[in-house]
Amino acid sequence: MVAQVHEMSPGSAADAKPSPGGGFLLENACHRDIFTAEKFSEEQRAFYKTALDFVEKEVVPHHKEIEVKAEGLMPRLLRKAGELGFHMIDIPERFGGLGLDKTTSLLVSEAIARQGSFSVALGAHNGIGMLPLVFYGSDALRNEWLPKFATAEIIGAYALTEPGSGSDALGAKTTAVLSPDGKHWILNGSKMWITNAGIADVFTVFAKIDGKKFSAFFVDAKSPGLTVGAEEHKMGIRGSSTCALTFEDVKVPKENLLGEEGRGHKIAFNILNIGRLRLGVAVMGGAKRVLEVATLYAKERKQFGKSLTEFRIIQQKLADMAVGIYTAESMSYRTTGLVDIAASRSAKDDPEHEKHLQDVLEEYNIESSIMKVFGSEVLDSVVDDGVQIHGGYGYSEEYAVEVAYRDSRINRIFEGTNEINRMLIPGTILKRAMKGELDVLPVAQEVQQSLSKAQSPIPPLGDGPLAQEVQLAELVRRATVYVVATAAMKLMTELEKEQEQLTLLADMCIDTYAIDSTVRRAIQAAKDDPQNVALHEAMATVAAYTIYERALARARRIVIELFPDEDQYTRAMELRRLDINETLPLFPLQRMIAAKVIEAGAYPLHYLR
Ligand SMILES: Cc1cc2nc3c(=O)[nH]c(=O)nc-3n(C[C@H](O)[C@H](O)[C@H](O)COP(=O)(O)OP(=O)(O)OC[C@H]3O[C@@H](n4cnc5c(N)ncnc54)[C@H](O)[C@@H]3O)c2cc1C
Numbered sequence: 001m002v003a004q005v006h007e008m009s010p011g012s013a014a015d016a017k018p019s020p021g022g023g024f025l026l027e028n029a030c031h032r033d034i035f036t037a038e039k040f041s042e043e044q045r046a047f048y049k050t051a052l053d054f055v056e057k058e059v060v061p062h063h064k065e066i067e068v069k070a071e072g073l074m075p076r077l078l079r080k081a082g083e084l085g086f087h088m089i090d091i092p093e094r095f096g097g098l099g100l101d102k103t104t105s106l107l108v109s110e111a112i113a114r115q116g117s118f119s120v121a122l123g124a125h126n127g128i129g130m131l132p133l134v135f136y137g138s139d140a141l142r143n144e145w146l147p148k149f150a151t152a153e154i155i156g157a158y159a160l161t162e163p164g165s166g167s168d169a170l171g172a173k174t175t176a177v178l179s180p181d182g183k184h185w186i187l188n189g190s191k192m193w194i195t196n197a198g199i200a201d202v203f204t205v206f207a208k209i210d211g212k213k214f215s216a217f218f219v220d221a222k223s224p225g226l227t228v229g230a231e232e233h234k235m236g237i238r239g240s241s242t243c244a245l246t247f248e249d250v251k252v253p254k255e256n257l258l259g260e261e262g263r264g265h266k267i268a269f270n271i272l273n274i275g276r277l278r279l280g281v282a283v284m285g286g287a288k289r290v291l292e293v294a295t296l297y298a299k300e301r302k303q304f305g306k307s308l309t310e311f312r313i314i315q316q317k318l319a320d321m322a323v324g325i326y327t328a329e330s331m332s333y334r335t336t337g338l339v340d341i342a343a344s345r346s347a348k349d350d351p352e353h354e355k356h357l358q359d360v361l362e363e364y365n366i367e368s369s370i371m372k373v374f375g376s377e378v379l380d381s382v383v384d385d386g387v388q389i390h391g392g393y394g395y396s397e398e399y400a401v402e403v404a405y406r407d408s409r410i411n412r413i414f415e416g417t418n419e420i421n422r423m424l425i426p427g428t429i430l431k432r433a434m435k436g437e438l439d440v441l442p443v444a445q446e447v448q449q450s451l452s453k454a455q456s457p458i459p460p461l462g463d464g465p466l467a468q469e470v471q472l473a474e475l476v477r478r479a480t481v482y483v484v485a486t487a488a489m490k491l492m493t494e495l496e497k498e499q500e501q502l503t504l505l506a507d508m509c510i511d512t513y514a515i516d517s518t519v520r521r522a523i524q525a526a527k528d529d530p531q532n533v534a535l536h537e538a539m540a541t542v543a544a545y546t547i548y549e550r551a552l553a554r555a556r557r558i559v560i561e562l563f564p565d566e567d568q569y570t571r572a573m574e575l576r577r578l579d580i581n582e583t584l585p586l587f588p589l590q591r592m593i594a595a596k597v598i599e600a601g602a603y604p605l606h607y608l609r
Helices: 042-067 073-083 102-112 116-129 131-136 139-151 264-300 312-343 353-363 365-395 400-412 418-434 440-453 467-497 499-528 530-562 567-576 587-600
Strands: 156-159 175-178 184-195 202-209 213-220 226-228 242-253
Touching: 042 073, 042 102, 042 116, 042 400, 073 116, 073 139, 102 116, 102 264, 102 312, 116 131, 116 139, 116 156, 116 184, 116 202, 116 264, 116 400, 131 139, 131 213, 131 264, 131 353, 156 184, 184 202, 184 213, 202 242, 202 264, 213 242, 213 264, 264 312, 264 353, 264 365, 264 400, 264 587, 312 353, 312 365, 312 499, 312 530, 312 587, 353 365, 365 400, 365 418, 365 499, 418 440, 418 467, 418 499, 440 467, 440 567, 467 499, 467 530, 467 567, 499 530, 530 567, 530 587
Parallel strands: 156 202, 175 202
Antiparallel strands: 175 184, 184 242, 202 213, 226 242
């Protein structure tokens, strides 16, 4: 049997060492107990329920007015969210906030995501807008401004992107120069695509001191010389404000520098780390709403004398949507659990706690990128299926699924495009391996040796529940470690330039985390969610076979591209040892999952049940 090693379980495994960032590559698959949605505390569920009630009763009914940016509506809704304490969750207690864990914070983001524009505005306010101040502001700035953020008396925004620099954020041209009397920074330049710009009272602005030292500044929107451009006319999230900013000799008090001069890149990237974590959860929440909308429509709509839900191919779409969500959900809360357990190693009232939290978020930045990429692509596939299930009606503005389809598209672009995030995943793994921070190389040697010697496929790791799926997860992990190490050894420093390879390697890492998280969660469901265990197992089995099949195809492609000569044969033979001899029909399981979705009229594993 597989040994039980506790990766983490917030509040219950004080002596357990959490898996390091990227650690899912190092150990046998499904080896550790992970944090899952089934382990939410009463308090976490209560926050989720409050946020869900709020969004359903106070936000969704105003959908049409939100989408035309009705005057004053968005700030009013943000203030109402403030009354429920949502903006206080990430503010430390010593600055008047609640200082709660990231799981609670992200459960609220998941619920709020049921209205896309509001979700983006809220995230820009109390996420990327406020967190630079929480993490990097002086005590004076935090004492003055955080209570106002908490109520949304002031609204925040984050201004990094410029007309000439998006993905290449450090290529910013906005400058900051100290005034001759040494009391102010003088900002000049422009920013582009800034969420909340039209309603914001304060901005975190990135600029280069003397054109060189990339730094962050806390800027009052009323500062003379700061101009907010016209609202952009966007494909989706139309109710959120998005404008350009222009800075002409804007004076910013000297003490409004966030963090240190020349360390703005740390601020920008650490805030993006948490932004990705949050977006990864939010897109999964959005996908749950679309599954609900599509299921209800399919139940009501009749063709050929039958409800759409009676057609197998519609059932298969509903099942695919649910399995995608299950996979994203398993990875998401595993990651928030990892962050929470690692964060809990420093006391919340320790003045260095925020510094510790930044380190933790950086530690799990591989997982955050995985969640962002996988979640945003699941949402795109879910909204696409949702429109298809609606037929022509899905193409009409009158239907919620049309809005969801347009709103979804931005998620692959902001918080780092999915291309950039994909390159970060293997890039970070290899960088950590080279520095000796992630022991992936000895693991790779072991895998390579075992593959060069083995005569037949790796045998199952145990005979417990889902033993076959655990084996698939292990085969995917070995394939990933094998190709990452093989590509690194073959291409060495040239790998950085091989973007097609990096993208495939990233997909293999995503596959590994996805299969491991879903199968492990389903195993734990026997204890944590016994009444739904058959459903967990069906979801995990469909996910596992699907991921396994595509991961092995990717591994082959990587090897073929790396060795276009005779070496290809040896490598292909090695990879073949990761093939299983027998596989499983999945259609019956998909039908069973669809039946559960149809019965629930929604994603069938609901936290409030
Ligand atoms: C609605 C909306 C809201 C936004 N909100 C904010 C906000 O609040 N604050 C903020 O600062 N920014 C915001 N942004 C900006 C967003 O973060 C950027 O659009 C994003 O980072 C991409 O930058 P870009 O648009 O300049 O595209 P580019 O960087 O020009 O990229 C174009 C394409 O090239 C690819 N690409 C770029 N570099 C590489 C490379 N090295 N290798 C391979 N491919 C590459 C990209 O993946 C992409 O597919 C927002 C954007 C939108 C549309």
